[in-house]
């Protein structure tokens with residue numbers, strides 16, 4: 001499960017391009033900052049965490065399913 | 071056993087924990103342009119700090135001037151933001167007067183090889199026990215894209231509108247020939263190798279130099295028509311070759327393969343050597359003359 005900090009994301013799309021599972025796609029709508037931030041495609045992410053490392057902006061994080069609850 | 075558990079803990083730490091532990095969220099989002107690799111250099115450094123378990127109360131970051139030299143300001147640690155090209159002179163002073171501190175310098179290709187070139191060769195020659203992480207984007211990014219001593223011949227810059235006529239310095243080769251004892255070069259696209267190299271650089275008791283080839287998606291990319299952000303990031307992949315593979319082709323490759331090497335850049339751990347650092351030798355001398 002992917003969590004995005006929209007304040008930090010600059011919309012470079014590198015996470016989308018390099019995700020080995022095509023688990024991310026650009027949002028249809030522009031956000032407040034004028035970019036299409038990445039959104040998760042359901043049931044595709046395998047938690048490899050490449051997007052976290054490739055993101056130049058510290059904006060995207062992989063969270064474990066059970067972590068979200070608290 | 072305990073050590074093993076300690077290691078496992080590092081692997082399990084989440085990116086969120088790393089960011090909360092080391093980043094100054096009050097300074098974020100950072101100033102770097104969309105798709106600029108400097109943020110990755112910071113990220114990989116944070117992972118290396120965590121893996122190495124450095125005590126941040128005994129660590130100091132230094133930098134000069136430039137986009138890349140802004141990095142220490144994003145880390146929750148004591149730092150010195152010095153004058154253009156002079157970080158290594160300050161770092162030398164810090165390490166020699168406070169040898170127990172871990173001293174880490176962020177610099178850019180212009181900062182390190184242009185205005186700071188002399189400090190750089192002498193810090194390498196002296197083999198001071200510091201770690202230098204240099205962001206090489208082939209240009210003066212912050213000031214709008216002028217030629218740097220690292221700009222490849224033929225590349226465009228605001229001060230080279232017809233193409234750069236000057237031959238370029240290779241930062242890593244310069245570090246090796248000047249006396250640095252650990253030298254590695256990587257592109258930003260593959261995270262794990264640079265994280266490991268920065269960790270090894272921190273462990274080396276001498277002058278360590280890690281060159282990070284990093285895309286300047288504004289000043290460099292626009293003038294040299296590097297295409298989309300993704301195309302520019304991929305360009306590094308095509309342009310680089312592992313040092314081991316380079317040497318194999320040099321020895322056993324076909325003529326055609328050898329020809330292809332001509333415009334390739336070697337990446338990897340390029341040099342490793344055990345040599346007593348000047349900072350350690352000074353400490354030994356102090357102890358010797360004091361008794």
Ligand SMILES: Cc1ncc(C[n+]2csc(CCOP(=O)(O)OP(=O)(O)O)c2C)c(N)n1
Pocket residue numbers: 135136137138139154177178179180181182205207209210211212213218
């Ligand atoms: C003494 C002095 N000369 C010139 C400048 C202007 N200046 C600021 S940053 C910079 C170049 C930085 O290039 P680099 O180290 O490659 O950093 P980048 O922005 O590319 O990361 C220059 C020339 C300055 N700040 N001080």
Ligand code: SF4
Pocket residue numbers: 002018019020021022023024044045046047048049050051052062
């Ligand atoms: S963790 Fe891996 S699979 Fe999941 S979105 Fe990120 S890059 Fe894609």
Ligand code: SF4
Pocket residue numbers: 004008009010011012013014015016037038054055056057058059060
């Ligand atoms: S890599 Fe980071 S900054 Fe770029 S689009 Fe993805 S989350 Fe946003």
Ligand code: SF4
Pocket residue numbers: 101102103105106107108137138207211212285286287288289290
């Ligand atoms: S000008 Fe270039 S080096 Fe500076 S932040 Fe922008 S992309 Fe990065």
Ligand SMILES: [Mg+2]
Pocket residue numbers: 136178179180205206207208209210211218
């Ligand atoms: Mg530069």
